[in-house]
Amino acid sequence: MMQMTPMIETFVFHFGEMGSRWGFNRTVGQILALLVISEEPLSANDIGDCLGISRGNVSMGLKELSSWQLVKTQYKAGDRKDYYQAKGSIWDMANKVFEERRKREIDPTMSILRDIMLDEAANQKEAYAQQQIHQIHDLLENITHWTQSLQSLSPEKLNALMKLGSGVGKVLDLKDKLIQKKVD
Amino acid sequence: MMQMTPMIETFVFHFGEMGSRWGFNRTVGQILALLVISEEPLSANDIGDCLGISRGNVSMGLKELSSWQLVKTQYKAGDRKDYYQAKGSIWDMANKVFEERRKREIDPTMSILRDIMLDEAANQKEAYAQQQIHQIHDLLENITHWTQSLQSLSPEKLNALMKLGSGVGKVLDLKDKLIQKKVD
DNA sequence: ATATACTTTCAATAATTTCTGAAACTTCCG
């Protein structure tokens, strides 16, 4: 079984706190952290022992992580236990988290905003409200398209883009110039 | 006082639900939504009446929104009441939310990860853990730089970038070619 | 078919977060 050295405890517990901000609860955050820093797969009992949580809670946590597609199951020959591992690279996981959050947090809002935009404004106040709602909708739509296109980039390109930092403004200028060339 | 038409109610209540996912609680989300779609400033009592919540809760919600720098206070001549309004454009507000979330969710984690990275790995397991932690740190650092550079872009450029969508990959290729030229 | 070794579910409970409302505080005016 994994032993919890002080370093690993610090990481796992902190990740538990933060996990709750990233859309899952403390236990789920801790389980994910544990799986991420553990090279070999862990059984559900290992996880419960390390974190000092009940067996049922581990099961629910793993179920949640599965729904986020963040864990994979390993079967060991001659052993009935299931063993769990983090699935994919850190990059892949971050992507999964972004995508899942978009689905849960942005998509439902978009749908409601679209409905509202179809309604006829009944008075001056509603007209103003609708105008604001329109802006929020457009913003969310942009963010959605944007993150989707980031997800379709290869990891290398993504990394290049990230490294670009404030150079991103320059690249935009570049693009304008090139388009200009084509027009000429 | 603002009347709650069905359209406005739908929006405000939904925003309340979603607000809790964006880092503030239901009431705070509702108050923000109400202020965003209301053209003229509202008093704390107006807000409480519209949302059916206690005066104390309104006060706490406004305090929270102030700490996010999302509201401004208006004083009306010959009226002792304070009147509140959403501060800045939708874009500005989204930026504030991003920034505030970064401060609360990413920065503390970065600091802990940095500490861990300075420790000497005591054994093979810790070495692997440290390697993973290093990757997480780099990812978060990239995201931080990236979002900071987005924030420093003008709204127009930001919009152009958003509209670019998957074209972003092409622009990157372009950049590589241009750098290549310089090297030649 | 039964025993065994595990996993999952879910009702009850515990922990946490949010909300209320009364009291304390502030500010403005006469």
Added chain:
DNA sequence: CGGAAGTTTCAGAAATTATTGAAAGTATAT
């Protein structure tokens, strides 16, 4: 100063969310 009109605070109540653990479920080996 005293009081009226407002705002803020915070202890306790209410609501929500997370956790436990025992019971039910599943799969495998004999």
